[in-house]
Amino acid sequence: MSTRKRVAILISGRGSNMQALIEATRHPGYPAKIVIVIANRPDAAGLATARNAGIEAIAIDHKQFATRMAFEARLHQSLRGADVDLICNAGFMRLLTGGFVERWRDRQLNIHPSLLPAFPGLDTHRRAIDSGVQITGCSVHFVRLEMDAGPLIAQAAVPVLPGDTPESLGARVLKAEHQLYPHALQLVASGKARVVNESVVHDPISGRCPQLIWPPLGTL
């Protein structure tokens, strides 16, 4: 019997982080496998990408449900049906209620394109540029009721360069996201990262810093 954690990915659109996770889980020895991809929008491009990769992918259109809770009940049913251990939100643009968040507490991850707690919410790259920060990045964290908040699992730092636009900075951060999310999922699925007193403890640390700087210093 496989001991790999069974993972669902929730998407709303393009699904490039989903694709990075799918590719990572193909490596022998990776401690997780993707068993289902669920989009809350039937037109999410990532659904076709997942199906082409041989992964079950379904749409649960939130607009077809009268309440958030009704949508989440259906979502939960599909997750249970696929015997899911962990959820990875990857560009999933739907706020979740406390009931759902608590059901999946410490088993639901999210990626956000900033160094949280800086710049939660939308339009992160424009806000980073406008603020004058010289380093931004991305974060993977456990989901809590508050949007883009929760125990941080791993972060990657990315420089803001002179002349950056939200698009150029976003593209640089996205490359880091594709490295970071598989790394963070590996830490959680293998049991090397877990929540203690609302912080993530990495075990064993063994001199290796779980945080990344990407692209590596010296390559720019």
Ligand code: GRF
């Ligand atoms: C990513 O930048 C992610 O951090 C944010 O939404 C974007 C989704 O992109 N939450 P993709 O669908 O994974 O390509």
